[in-house]
Amino acid sequence: MKKCLLAAVFCCFAMLLGAGAAQAADKPVKISTCWMDESPGFNIWYAKKMGWDKEEGLDINMLLFNSGPAQMEALPAREWVLGSTGVGGQLIGGIRYKIYAVAPIISEGEVHVLYLRPDSPAAKVKGYNPDYPNVYGSPETVKGMKILYTSQTTVHYMIGKWLKILGLNESDVTLVNMEQPSAVPAFEKGIGDAVCLWAPFTFIADSRDWVRAGSATDMDAITVSSIVGDKKWCDENPELVAKFLRVYMRASDMLREEGASPRIIKEYRQYMNEFAGIRMTDEEAKKDIEIHPRWTYAETVALLDDSKGESQADKWQNDVAGFFESIKRFSPAEIQKFKDAKINTDKFLKLVQPAAAPAK
Numbered sequence: 001m002k003k004c005l006l007a008a009v010f011c012c013f014a015m016l017l018g019a020g021a022a023q024a025a026d027k028p029v030k031i032s033t034c035w036m037d038e039s040p041g042f043n044i045w046y047a048k049k050m051g052w053d054k055e056e057g058l059d060i061n062m063l064l065f066n067s068g069p070a071q072m073e074a075l076p077a078r079e080w081v082l083g084s085t086g087v088g089g090q091l092i093g094g095i096r097y098k099i100y101a102v103a104p105i106i107s108e109g110e111v112h113v114l115y116l117r118p119d120s121p122a123a124k125v126k127g128y129n130p131d132y133p134n135v136y137g138s139p140e141t142v143k144g145m146k147i148l149y150t151s152q153t154t155v156h157y158m159i160g161k162w163l164k165i166l167g168l169n170e171s172d173v174t175l176v177n178m179e180q181p182s183a184v185p186a187f188e189k190g191i192g193d194a195v196c197l198w199a200p201f202t203f204i205a206d207s208r209d210w211v212r213a214g215s216a217t218d219m220d221a222i223t224v225s226s227i228v229g230d231k232k233w234c235d236e237n238p239e240l241v242a243k244f245l246r247v248y249m250r251a252s253d254m255l256r257e258e259g260a261s262p263r264i265i266k267e268y269r270q271y272m273n274e275f276a277g278i279r280m281t282d283e284e285a286k287k288d289i290e291i292h293p294r295w296t297y298a299e300t301v302a303l304l305d306d307s308k309g310e311s312q313a314d315k316w317q318n319d320v321a322g323f324f325e326s327i328k329r330f331s332p333a334e335i336q337k338f339k340d341a342k343i344n345t346d347k348f349l350k351l352v353q354p355a356a357a358p359a360k
Contacts, residue, residue, distance in 0.1 A: 026057075028053070028054055028057055028058050028059035029057060029058055029059065029240060030058075030059045030061060031058055031059070031060050031061065031081060031082060031240065031244060032061045032063060032078075032079060032080045032081060033060055033061065033062055033063065033080050033081070033082050033083040033244075034063050034065055034071045034074065034079070034080040034082075034083030034084070034085070035062055035063065035064060035065070035083055035084055035275075036064070036065055036066065036067065036068070036071075036084070036085070036086075037064060037066070037180075037181070037200075037272075037275075037276035037277065037278060038111075038198060038199060038200065038225075038276070039106065039111075039199065039200075039288055039289070039292035040084035040105060040106055040225050040292070041062060041084065041271070041275060041276070042251070042267075042268055042271045042272075043105075043247075043248050043251035043252060043255075043294075044060055044062060044247065044248060044251070045062065045271045045275055046251050046254075046267055046271065047060075047247045047248070047250065047251045048060055048062075049267075052247050052250055052251070053247050056243040056244075056246060056247055057243065058240070058243055058244065058247065060244070060247070062275065063079060063080055063083075064275065064276065066179045066180070066181070067088065067089075067150055067153055067179060067180075068085040068086045068087070068088035068089025068090070068092065068093075068152075068153055069088055069089065069092050069151075069152050069153070071083065071085050071089050072085075072089055072092045072093045072096065072097055072099075075093070075097050075099070075230060076097065078230065078233075080230075081229055081230045081233040081234075082102075082227065082228070082229045082230075082234075082241065082244055083227070083228065083229075084105065084225050084226065084227055084228070085225070085226065085228050086108065086153060086154050086198075086223060086224075086225055087153070087154045087157060087223040087224075087316075087317070087320045088150075088152045088153035088154065088156070089228065090226060090228065090317060090343065091152070091317070091320060091321060091324065091330075091338060092152060093228060093343065094317075094337075094338040094341040094343045095330065095334045095335075095337055095338045095341075098230070098231040098232065098341075099228050099229065099230065099231055099343055100228060100229050100231050100234050100343055100344075100345050100348075101226040101227070101228050101313070101317075101343045101344045101345070102226075102227050102228065102229055102234065102241060102245065102345060102348045102349065103226060103227040103245055103248075103300050103304075103348075103349055104224045104225075104226045104295070104300060104303045104304070104313050104316075105224070105225050105226060105227055105248070105252070105294065105295065105300070106224060106225045106292050106293070106294060106295070107222060107224055107293070107295075108154060108198070108216060108222070108223050108224060108225060109215065109216050109217035109222050110215050110216070110217055110291040111154075111198050111199045111202075111216065111291055111292065112154050112155055112158050112196065112197070112198045112199075112202075112215065112216040112221075112223075113196070113197060113198075113202045113205070113212055113213075113214070113215050113216075114155075114158060114159065114162055114194060114195075114196045114212070114213040114214055114215075114219075115187075115194060115195050115196070115197065115205050115210040115211060115212060115213060116136060116137070116193070116194050116210065116211045116212075116213045117193065117194075117210065117211070118209060118210065118211055120141070120193060120194075120211065121140075121141040122136055122137040122138065122141035122142050122145075122193075122194075122213065123136055123211040123213070124141075125137055125138045125141055128165075128166060129165045129166065129167075131165075132165050132214070132218060132219060132220070134214055134218040135162065135165055135213065135214040135218050135219055136211065136212075136213040136214060137162070137166055137213055138166060139166050139167050139168055139172075142162075142163070142166055142168060142172075142173065142194075143168060143172045143173065144172070144173065144174075145173045145174070145192075145193040145194055146173070146174045146176060146191075146192045146193050146194075147159060147173055147174070147175055147176065147192060147193065147194045147195070147196065148176050148178060148183045148186060148187055148191065148192040148194070148195040148196070149175055149176070149177065149178075149183070149195070149196045150177065150178065150179060150180055150183070150196075151175075151177040152324070152329065153198075154198065154216070154221075154223045155196035155197065155198060156196075156324075156329075157221055157223065157320050157323055157324070158196055158216050158219060158221045159175070159196050160323050160326075160327060161219045161220065161221040161323070162213065162214065162219055165219060169327070170327055176191070176192060180197060180198060180201050181201070183195050183197060183201070184197065184201050184204050184205065187205075187210075188208065194213065195210075199288050199291060199292070200272065200276075200278055200280060200284065200288050203280070203284045203287065203288070222316060223316060223320060224303075224313070224316055226313070227244075227245065227248065228343075229241060234348065238347070238348055238351060239351065241348040241351070242348055242349075242351035242352045245348060245349060245352045246352050246353070249297055249300075249352065252294035252295070252296075253294075253296070255289070255294050256293075256294055256296065259289070260285070260286040260289040260290055262282075264289065265282050265285045265286055265289070268280075268285045268288070268289060269282070269285045272285065272288075297349075297352065300349060301346060301349060301350075304344055304345070304346040304349065305346075306344075311344060313344045314344055317338075317343075317344070318339065321335050321338050321339065322335070
């Protein structure tokens with residue numbers, strides 16, 4: 001009788017252990033990720049709302065940063081292991097930290113815009129350089145300007161391109177560094193002669209009737225937002241990187257299929273309000289979605305293809321690196337270190353099996 005009782009107890013204990021192990025195995029893996037107050041983060045915010053991260057066995061946490069350099073400063077403490085950053089974060093990450101750029105996700109050609117005051121003499125000169133017919137300003141009207149910008153970011157690169165187009169350099173103007181949320185109210189209060197912004201702050205500028213001196217596309221200053229990751233963590237967890245990319249691209253596919261529908265606009269406004277702390281109108285949300293077109297899986301793979309030499313993703317990054325070297329923001333040794341790091345890789349992307357058209 002005692003043997004039967006002991007056997008029964010042992011069986012129950014074994015079943016409980018088995019259930020506990022199964023439950024632990026099914027528990028989603030927590031992944032901390034970095035984002036800025038802009039469009040790329042919508043993919044993961046929406047995916048979390050839909051439970052798509054849980055379907056991949058992930059529990060994704062989203063952290064908000066003001067800029068790419070700020071994101072990179074948090075990397076040594078492992079505050080995040082994956083996320084989206086712009087050209088500034090990619091450059092600093094490649095020079096000072098060990099990162100991968102695992103997937104270019106969005107072209108920023110129409111995301112960044114340089115603005116002038118309506119009464120600025122520069123706003124009355126268009127096409128001074130015939131190679132850039134849509135760019136405003138001239139050497140005489142721009143020299144001596146005070147320009148608001150965010151240092152070591154895409155807008156910094158864009159200002160450099162603008163000055164070069166006009167035959168000027170940074171020593172001909174005064175650059176005032178500030179984070180994007182501060183630049184708009186500062187310009188409103190009369191500080192500065194020009195300001196360079198990224199969306200969604202560009203929508204506030206447009207509503208104020210400030211004059212567009214040109215977009216990144218107008219100035220041939222194309223950059224991209226990319227998914228980046230801590231190199232050591234990615235190498236140790238390639239399947240988790242692939243799962244994360246699959247979640248992200250599932251949302252990209254959904255956006256490409258549905259576009260800026262009334263339903264998506266509502267979701268997007270909620271994301272911007274709750275995560276980024278930015279209130280948008282329906283029209284602003286629609287425009288922000290439209291100027292941030294997502295690439296397909298095949299397009300992303302093609303951008304990383306280096307079988308015939310430098311990939312398109314490499315070229316974009318190296319153009320920016322060359323600019324910052326030319327203005328002595330980084331030394332030749334630092335830029336060479338960035339190029340030697342070869343942060344772009346498609347090895348994680350190749351582990352991703354593109355998902356079928358997702359349920360909404």
